[in-house]
Amino acid sequence: xxxxxxxxxxxxxxxxxxxxxxxxxxxxxxxxxxxxxxxxxxxxxxxxxxxxxxxxxxxxxxxxxxxxxxxxxxxxxxxxxxxxxxxxxxxxxxxxxxxxxxxxxxxxxxxxxxxxxxxxxxxxxxxxxxxxxxxxxxxxxxxxxxxxxxxxxxxxxxxxxxxxxxxxxxxxxxxxxxxxxxxxxxxxxxxxxxxxxxxxxxxxxxxxxxxxxxxxxxxxxxxxxxxxxxxxxxxxxxxxxxxxxxxxxxxxxxxxxxxxxxxxxxxxxxxxxxxxxxxxxxxxxxxxxxxxxxxxxxxxxxxxxxxxxxxxxxxxxxxxxxxxxxxxxxxxxxxxxxxxxxxxxxxx
Amino acid sequence: xxxxxxxxxxxxxxxxxxxxxxxxxxxxxxxxxxxxxxxxxxxxxxxxxxxxxxxxxxxxxxxxxxxxxxxxxxxxxxxxxxxxxxxxxxxxxxxxxxxxxxxxxxxxxxxxxxxxxxxxxxxxxxxxxxxxxxxxxxxxxxxxxxxxxxxxxxxxxxxxxxxxxxxxxxxxxxxxxxxxxxxxxxxxxxxxxxxxxxxxxxxxxxxxxxxxxxxxxxxxxxxxxxxxxxxxxxxxxxxxxxxxxxxxxxxxxxxxxxxxxxxxxxxxxxxxxxxxxxxxxxxxxxxxxxxxxxxxxxxxxxxxxxx
Numbered sequence: 001x002x003x004x005x006x007x008x009x010x011x012x013x014x015x016x017x018x019x020x021x022x023x024x025x026x027x028x029x030x031x032x033x034x035x036x037x038x039x040x041x042x043x044x045x046x047x048x049x050x051x052x053x054x055x056x057x058x059x060x061x062x063x064x065x066x067x068x069x070x071x072x073x074x075x076x077x078x079x080x081x082x083x084x085x086x087x088x089x090x091x092x093x094x095x096x097x098x099x100x101x102x103x104x105x106x107x108x109x110x111x112x113x114x115x116x117x118x119x120x121x122x123x124x125x126x127x128x129x130x131x132x133x134x135x136x137x138x139x140x141x142x143x144x145x146x147x148x149x150x151x152x153x154x155x156x157x158x159x160x161x162x163x164x165x166x167x168x169x170x171x172x173x174x175x176x177x178x179x180x181x182x183x184x185x186x187x188x189x190x191x192x193x194x195x196x197x198x199x200x201x202x203x204x205x206x207x208x209x210x211x212x213x214x215x216x217x218x219x220x221x222x223x224x225x226x227x228x229x230x231x232x233x234x235x236x237x238x239x240x241x242x243x244x245x246x247x248x249x250x251x252x253x254x255x256x257x258x259x260x261x262x263x264x265x266x267x268x269x270x271x272x273x274x275x276x277x278x279x280x281x282x283x284x285x286x287x288x289x290x291x292x293x294x295x296x297x298x299x300x301x302x303x304x305x306x307x308x309x310x311x312x313x314x315x316x317x318x319x320x321x322x323x324x325x326x327x328x329x330x331x332x333x334x335x336x337x338x339x340x341x342x343x344x345x346x347x348x
Numbered sequence: 349x350x351x352x353x354x355x356x357x358x359x360x361x362x363x364x365x366x367x368x369x370x371x372x373x374x375x376x377x378x379x380x381x382x383x384x385x386x387x388x389x390x391x392x393x394x395x396x397x398x399x400x401x402x403x404x405x406x407x408x409x410x411x412x413x414x415x416x417x418x419x420x421x422x423x424x425x426x427x428x429x430x431x432x433x434x435x436x437x438x439x440x441x442x443x444x445x446x447x448x449x450x451x452x453x454x455x456x457x458x459x460x461x462x463x464x465x466x467x468x469x470x471x472x473x474x475x476x477x478x479x480x481x482x483x484x485x486x487x488x489x490x491x492x493x494x495x496x497x498x499x500x501x502x503x504x505x506x507x508x509x510x511x512x513x514x515x516x517x518x519x520x521x522x523x524x525x526x527x528x529x530x531x532x533x534x535x536x537x538x539x540x541x542x543x544x545x546x547x548x549x550x551x552x553x554x555x556x557x558x559x560x561x562x563x564x565x566x567x568x569x570x571x572x573x574x575x576x577x578x579x580x581x582x583x584x585x586x587x588x589x590x591x592x593x594x595x596x597x598x599x600x601x602x603x604x605x606x607x608x609x610x611x612x613x614x615x616x617x618x619x620x621x622x623x624x625x626x627x628x629x630x631x632x633x634x635x636x637x638x639x640x641x642x643x644x645x646x647x648x649x650x651x652x653x654x655x
Contacts, residue, residue, distance in 0.1 A: 136653030142505065144384040243384055244505070261507040263514070263654060270578065270655065274518035275526065277608060 004029045004091075004300060007066040009057055009081050010073035011036035011045040012160075014095060019070045020049060022293035028301045029068065035060040057081045061088045068093070068300055070293075074160075075100055075175070076168040082108045091118040091300040093293065096179040097321070098314030100170035105318040109311045120296040120307040121314040123183035125236070127288035127295070129268025130254040131184060134238070134247060138188055142258055143242025149223040151181045153236040157210070157229040164206050172208030174200060174324050177227040180236070182317045183309050185225075189218040192316045196222075198327035203230070214324045251288070349449075351548060352408055354378045354399070354439065355418030357387060360454060360540055362503040364416065365389050367541045373548055378408050378419070387505065399435030402442055409446035414548055415439065416452045422508075425470045432474035437481055444488050452547045453482055453493040454540075457533075457621050460495040460557060483555070492547035494540060496558040497621030500641035501537025502648035509645055510654065516572050517655050522582045524594045525611075529587050530618030532563045533628065536636035536644070546632050557630040560638045562622045568642070575643040577655055590614060 006023045008015045011034055023029045035054045036042040042053040054060040057069075061084060069085035071078055071094040078099055085092045092112070098121045099105040112119045125131050138146070155177060162168040169175060186192060193216035200209035210230070216223040239248045240256075247256030255264040264271070267284035274280075292308070299307045325331075349372065355361045356377030366389055368375045377394045379385055385394060397404035399419060409415070417439055421427035436453070443451055458465040458472035459479060465472045482491050500509055515526050539558050546552040566584040573580045585593075598611030629635065649655045 133653045140652035141384065141386050142652055142654070144505075145386060243382075259506045259508075261510050263510075271518040272520055272578075274515070277606065279518075 001028070004067035004297070005032045005064065006030065006068040006070060007032065007060050007064060007090075008034040008070050008072060009060065009085075010071065010077075011038075011041055011053065012072060015070075015072040016045060016048065018289040019072055019093075019293060022290045023068075023070070023297065025290070026294050026297040029297045032066070033060055033064050057084045061085070061090075066090050068297075071095055074162040074168050075170045076162075079104045079108055083111050086111045086115040086117050086119075089115060089117065091296075092311075093120050093122060093296045094311075094314070095122040096183075096314070097170055097175050097318065098179075098311065099318055100175075102315060102318040102322045105311070105315040109315050112311045116305070118296075118300045118303065118305045118307060119311040120292075120299070121179075121183075121309045121311065121317075122292065123180050123309050123313075123317075124288055124292060125180040125184050125251075126187060126308060127291040128251040129284075129286055130249045130251055130265060133265055133268050134240070134249050134254055135184070135188060137247065137256075138240065142245065143240060143247065143256075144244030145242060146221050147241045147243060148221065149185070149241070150239045151185075151223070151225045151237070153177045153181055153225075153227045154230055154232050155228075155234045155236075156232060164208055166208050169208065171321065171325060171330075172200070172206070172212070173210055173227045173229045174212035174214070175321055176229075178212065178214070178225060178321055178324070179317045181225055181227075181238070182320055183313060184238075185216070185218065185223060186313065186316055187308075189221070191218070193218045193223065193320065195320060195323040195327055198324040200324070200328040200330060203228075209328075209330070212324060212328075214320070214327075216320070251286075349413040349548065350374050350376055350411060351414045351416055352376050352378055352395070352412040353416045353418065355420065355454075356392075356394075357383050357385065358418060359501075359504055359506065359508065360499070360537060360544075361418050362387055362505070363501060363537045364418070364541045364544055365392055366503075367538070367545060371545060373414075373545070376408075376412060387503075399431055399438060402438050405439055405442035406445065409442050409448065412446070413448060414450040414452065415443050415448055416454075416544055416548070418454045420454070420471075420475070422471060428470050428474040429477075432471075433477040436478045440481060440487070448489050450490045450492070450548060450550065450553075451482075451487065452544055453478065453491070454544075455479075455493045455495050457495050457497045457557075457559070457623065460555060462557075462627060463495070463623060490550070490553045492553045492556060494543050494547070494556050494558060496535050496540045497533035497560060497623065499535055499537050499540055500638075500645045502644050503537075504645060504648065507654070510649065512568075513572055513576060513646055513649060513655065516569065516580045516582070517576045517578050519580055520578065522569065522573065522580050524585055524590050525598055525614045527565070527569060528614055528616050528618060529590060530565050530568075530620060531622050532565075532568050533560050533621040533623055534563060534568070534638040534641050535560045535631070536638070536641035538636050539631050539633060542633035543631060552632045556632050557623075557627060559621075559623050559628050559630045560635070560641075561628050562625070563638065571639050571642050572646065575646045577650065587617070 046053040069090045197215040201211035203210040245258035266281040271279040397408035421431040459475040569582045595611035601607035602610040
């Protein structure tokens with residue numbers, strides 16, 4: 001049984017907390033090297049992982065015959081790393097947002113198609129068991145015809161500085177948080193939406209927005225999506241109303257009704273005990289991050305490009321977010337890869 | 349043969365349309381403008397009409413050979429007499445004018461002349477009111493009426509049977525008061541659909557019972573538990589234990605504010621379609637086992653994400 005070799009690019013928390021452990025625990029992949037611009041971070045992680053670190057994607061690819069590259073760097077660097085990786089024939093898992101703009105995402109998609117490699121963008125939500133279950137209920141028309149959907153996704157302002165520099169991040173909260181929900185919605189409706197309205201607001205004196213709202217139209221079904229960076233531990237909730245019932249979910253609880261008959265799940269599971277006046281749910285070992293990385297690894301091992309969210313999905317998501325900015329009167333066309341930007345790229 | 353199916357988007361309707369795909373019958377689904385049609389099999393013709401509107405019925409009946417009348421208000425008591433009784437009368441009149449060959453009516457067990465009707469069930473009374481209309485008059489078409497007991501099977505989009513499965517899927521131990529005493533007569537939806545098809549083929553006319561064996565609470569609950577994920581263990585107790593144990597305990601919990609309801613309700617003894625012994629296991633077609641009716645309902649709930 002062959003094992004695929006993985007090189008992780010960017011050695012921030014996403015890499016060391018999730019990507020490296022997940023590729024290590026998968027029976028058919030192993031991490032053989034990583035790349036990190038920051039010298040001191042690189043030597044710390046080299047010691048931690050006992051695998052060699054390199055300063056950039058070029059020297060990583062030159063030194064190792066890699067099967068998989070996983071990209072955990074800030075968004076402005078994704079295109080260059082992605083193109084280098086697929087040029088070397090590697091399968092690529094790229095963290096979201098895929099790219100700064102839809103135009104950039106399209107170049108990546110074209111390169112991946114030419115190289116016939118397996119790609120996935122790191123959207124997380126659909127790997128929560130509640131989301132899996134909700135997608136199953138909805139795709140089986142349990143709610144009748146969908147009448148409308150409301151999504152709210154609110155999270156603490158990120159601590160890393162690059163998020164607030166649009167040249168590096170491609171935007172604020174819309175570029176950061178909308179991708180997770182848009183991935184689920186595009187999966188559900190199986191096509192891209194029209195943007196009917198959008199707006200952004202600035203709560204603090206920053207170059208990027210803290211509040212974003214978009215109204216979408218999926219074949220006549222209105223979907224409202226809002227996101228903020230506010231002082232919260234994080235809440236992401238979806239309410240779906242259909243002609244014959246409704247359901248509401250976050251990653252912990254999924255509940256709803258069909259023809260007045262209720263159902264409830266926690267982390268995708270039914271209660272262990274439900275005596276009417278009290279319910280007890282089983283303890284959950286849910287780990288959506290590992291689930292998505294293992295799912296990508298399974299596809300890479302099988303050579304199956306039909307992943308949950310291939311690079312084309314990243315294009316569709318980026319197009320919606322570009323349109324959010326266009327509707328909001330924000331110019332997010334950026335001069336990428338200037339020398340000044342490069343100097344900040346190592347910051348995680 | 350073109351067959352107009354009313355109630356096509358309901359439980360039996362969807363199962364019938366799936367079964368007719370393998371036959372020479374070509375169904376036309378009669379739907380109301382607001383109906384969800386996404387669940388209909390691909391390629392099925394639809395026609396918009398309403399039982400309250402005779403003109404729409406006349407239009408829907410043009411170019412069809414037979415009618416399967418499944419549409420009924422089952423839970424909305426207010427709509428029962430207008431939909432189930434008056435609506436059926438309008439459809440029968442329109443079918444006579446349209447010169448159709450066969451009219452198949454889905455009734456309910458309590459409306460059969462051999463079975464005592466439940467005077468308290470507005471649904472049964474509304475179906476009983478159609479008996480005279482169908483069998484007390486002459487019609488220019490053959491009439492068949494089907495009287496099923498308690499039907500289980502896949503495509504239960506209204507979750508009408510979920511209440512029987514969910515307590516078993518959501519408890520590792522099922523004891524009273526998580527269930528109340530009940531007896532059942534269960535038939536597979538395939539038996540009902542098979543009987544309808546047999547009527548459409550002209551092999552069967554008149555009144556047709558579709559009944560299974562009479563079953564105890566224990567038989568039904570243990571079979572559900574056997575097929576439901578979660579390894580629930582069902583503990584059956586005699587009714588006297590519910591009467592003298594569970595009810596007083598629930599009354600006490602109610603008095604001290606723990607239970608939202610007193611014990612009285614737990615004394616209810618449900619009857620889901622049982623019939624006189626000599627009327628059990630009747631159908632004009634080969635029957636599927638009642639256990640398969642339960643297991644396939646559970647499997648369907650699992651497939652769509654409800655279990």
